[in-house]
Amino acid sequence: MHIPFLLLFLLPILIILSSSSIIATNSFSPxxxxxxxxxxxxxxxxxxxxxxxxxxxxxxxxxxxxxxxxxxxxxxxxxxxxxxxxxxxxxxxxxxxxxxxxxxxxxxxxxxxxxxxxxxxxxxxxxxxxxxxxxxxxxxxxxxxxxxxxxxxxxPTDTILPNQPFTKDTVLISSKSSTNFSSGFYKLYFDNDNVLRLVYISDEITSIYWPPTWELPYEAGRGTYNNTRIALLDTKGQFLSSDYFTFITTDYGSTHQRKLTLDVDGNIRVYTLNEKRWIVSWQAISFTCTIHGICGPNSLCTYNPEMGRSCSCMKGYKPKNQSDLSLGCEPTFKFDKRLESYEFIKLPSVQFYGFNSFFMRNNTFDECHRKCFNDSNCKAFQYNIESDYVFLCYTYTLLFNGYHKGTGFTTYLKLPKTDVLLYDQKLVKESRLECTSSIVELQRTYAKKSTNGSIKFMLWFSIIFGAIEATCFIFFYYITKRQSGATCQSYLAIATGFRRLTYDEILKVTHKFRDEVGRGGGGVVYKGLLSDNRVVAVKVLHEATQGEAEFLAEMSPIGRINHMNLIETYGYCAEGKHRILVFEYMENGSLAEKLGTNELDWTQMSQIATGVAKGLAYLHEECLEWVLHCDVKPHNILLDADYNPKVADFGLSKLFRQDVLNNSVFSRIRGTRGYMASEWVFNLPITSKVDVYSYGMVVLEMITGRSATCDHMTNDNEGVEQKRLVSLVREKIHEAGGNLIDTKMMEILNPMIGDAYDKGQMKDLLKLALQCVEEDKDERPTMSEVVKILCNREIDD
Missing domain, CATH: 2.90.10.10 (Bulb-type lectin domain)
Structure with a gap:
């Protein structure tokens, strides 16, 4: 009875598909x-x-x-x-x-x-x-x-391949970010003097920065008399240009895949493919802070070989956009025409290149100071020592291309007197330059395709026929449900991308909550089995009290998140007061269960640290909505059959955010004692750095084998003392002078690891963990920086 009815119901769909195939015929070869x-x-x-x-x-x-x-x-x-x-x-x-x-x-x-x-x-x-x-x-x-x-x-867009000619008619334009390929701020091109150049272009400023503009072409090894204007990277890694610029990559040879890219930071790099990773084999600019516009106006660029480039706002200035520091900074004060309201602070070894409004040679410091002080548009002046008897004075109405340089360069920044009095010779809030990796979402209406008369008739006939059959189907469905009493509610697809289950289905999946596998502050977890034989974990939330619509809205980001180091959510239940999540089951349980055993070797611990960092970095910077975990701890790091880590319970803080004041401040402390950053305790703004702190504590717990939630007893000259894990580790490192072989240092290493660990890796990971647990959140790296450091370490090894 059911099969003929189903065929009858599908008939209009088959008619539509057949008519569509008439419209969209296509001959295609791979x-x-x-x-x-x-x-x-x-x-x-x-x-x-x-x-x-x-x-x-x-x-x-x-x-x-x-x-x-x-x-x-x-x-x-x-x-x-x-x-x-x-x-x-x-x-x-x-x-x-x-x-x-x-x-x-x-x-x-x-x-x-x-x-x-x-x-x-x-x-x-x-x-x-x-x-x-x-x-x-x-x-x-x-x-x-x-x-x-x-x-x-x-x-070309931002990349040329081997043997791809780069000519006077082609340009490379950088992308805006690693995930946004639209045109960015930097361009590589042949200039009118036949020289290959790099230029920074924004709405307000255009400036050439490579080769350096203070050098004549011949001083930079370039020639201007050949108007051929062509350049080429060959398959072996040699680059030749008609302006005599040439180089050879560090891995010169014919066995590699290569590409030359104008990166988002304005640097040209040649990359070589090695074991599924792109390795830099040449770059045009080694000191990246000299690239113009790299941090935007009113900011300073700092370069660290380990951490890379970072941008900071000077005293008296704040970021224009917290999510994109390349936009630079803006003053926290309003400029006043009254000269007596300003004073200067000293910025040693700081230079601002270009855009100087006034230049004087062999003037005294007082004369230079007076020139800027008396100019209401002057924001800073620079006083340099060129030689024993030559002094240079520059005044600036625009602070651009600022960076830390060697001795001999000093900048004096004009600020209101109130700010100068509070100045403590330190820069405020330094943050790494990270453009948001926002994912584009398109929502457009589609124009209707034109069809001939016969097709229109078939379509209208199918629609009317389908409506009649749909009515019959609904009637038949309710009769069948009433007769059997056992038919489960169908899965309903929602905008979040995962599936909705009824509470009756949850009872069936969990065998009426028979097998409890864990519990925590957020709820109780049970083991279950879906109808397709997938083993799942079912978490019953016991604190969420929202209505169904609000619950679905808060679950939306969780449903769209997909990463190999984050637990995959299969479905949910929002029926009555029940709020339940269904996600993949992890065979080896939580990291907390394994830390006290000898099941994890050093290699697995190192892989867990890297995997957890990748998952958190994705949550903070790559997913569609900014998500804080707020409770990173070993209990929320689960391990699959191969001990690959997956972070669980991410985004659940959003399910309980009845007391959120804005996007960055929570009024109620969240997390677990021992893993919580000081921001929670002192009611400071909550950012992604709270997860960084918790991550650092987890890594310290893996390295030491000691719990982050306990105070540890130590013997010293004065007797027995209780110490927090961070204090204990810092003290032992200080006593050992950083030597991992030292007896003092060996006292804090996890005895389960034994001697089977890489000492260089251990030292680097320990150093990174301690950076993550700094009390000052601005001293902690971002999770993307953590991933970069860990991945670079893997490449080096």
Missing amino acids: NILTQGSSLFVEKQNLLVSPNRLFTAGFHQIGQNAYYFAIWFTEPLFDGNQTITWVANREEPVNGKQSNFSLKKNGNLVLTDARREIWTSATTSTSPLQLQLLDSGNLVLTQLNEKSYLWQSFSF
Whole structure:
């Protein structure tokens, strides 16, 4: 009875699909696109080079957002793929009704819901085909012709590949961030004097910074008399340019895959692919703080070999945008025309390059001071010693390109007297330059496709017929449910991307909550089995009291989060007062259960530290919504069958945020004693640095084998003393002078590890953990910085 009814119900759908196939016929080859054919985003059509090294097609870069791009086919170690060229970098297209077509008139067209986004502007009456070559060049060729009507090599974005000519007609423009390929602030090009240059371009400022503008071309080893204007990176790693600029990569040879990229920070680098990682084999600028605009106006750039580049606002200034420090800083005060209200503070070894409003040679310090003091537009002056008898004075109305330099450079910053009196010779709040890795989400209405009369009739007939059948189906469904009394409610798809279960289904999955596997402050966890035989963990929340709509809104970011080091959420239940989560089951339980045993060796502990850092970095900077964990501890770090870590309970603080004042302040302390940063205790603004502190405590707990929640007894000359874990570790390191072999140092290492550990790795990880647990949150690194340090350590090893 049911099968004929189901076939009858599916009949209109089959009619629509058949009519759609009439509308969207397409002849497609995986290697060549012929005239009149298209690549469709929904069908995931791809062009692959004969050597399978490169792939062209629609590449997803966000929620319902796609680029038509070329990328290296083989993914990197983290699963990401390296894009080498983008057609529509300024305007992504939708994941529906978008296509890339080779028209019969010879034009390549990228369409977004019947709206042209990009075109090659080519025409030809000869037969054509589009092919992706082994070199990564996408070419439009006339059959039996050797020349190209159009090629992607002539229109690079931020990358050139080996043997790709860089000419007077091409430019490289950096991307805005690592996940946003739209045009950034930096450009590589051949200037009118035939010299290859780098320039910073913003709405207010344009300035050349490479080669240095204070050098004449011949002083920088460049030539201006050859107007060929062409450069090339060959397959072995040698770069040659018509202005005589040349270099050879550190791994010169013909066995590597390479790319030259103008990075988001304005530096040119050559990367070599080595074991699924891109390793820098050459870069144009070693001291990256000299790159113009790198920190924006009113800021200082500082470079540390271990931590990389960081930006800081000077005293009296604050960040314009906390999520993107490249936008620079703005004053916390209003400039007053009254000269007597200002004074200067000294910034040793600080230089601001360019944009000086006045220059004097061989003037005294008092004369330079007076010149800036009497100018209401002057914001600072710089007084340098060029030699024993030569002094230079610069005054600035715009503070740009500021960085720490060697001795001989001193800047004096003009500030209100009230700020000068409070100045303690330190810069305020230094933060690493990290542009947000925001994911683009497109929401557009789609234009209707034109259809002929017969197809319209078929569609309207199917719609009417389908409505009648839907009514019958609903009637049949309720009758069947009443008769059997055992039919479960169907899964309902919601915007969060995971599934909804009824409370009856939860009871069935957990066998009426028979097997409890854990409990904590947020709820009780039970083991369960889904109908598809997946073993799951079911967490019953006992503190969430929101209504269903509010609960779903708060669960939305959790449902969209997907990372190999974060627990995958399968579904939820929001029925009556029940608020339940269903997520993947981890065979080896929590890290807390393993720390007191000898099941984890040093290699596994190191991998756990790296995996947890990657998961937290994703939560803080890469997912669609800023998510704080607020309770990072070994109990919330779960281990799968291979001891790979996955962070659990992330985002649950949002489920209980009845008392949140704004996006960065919580009025109620959250977390677990021993893992909580001082910000909670002193009611300071809560940022992602609270998770960094908790992470550092977890790493210290793994290294020492001592609990972070207990005070530890130590014997000293005066008797027995209780010490916190951080204080104990710092004291032993000080006594041992950083020597891991020292007896004092061995006292704090986890005895379960034994001697089977890498001393260099241990020292680096211990140093990193102590940085994470600094009392001052501004002294702690971000989680992305932690990941970078750990990954660089893995590469070195």
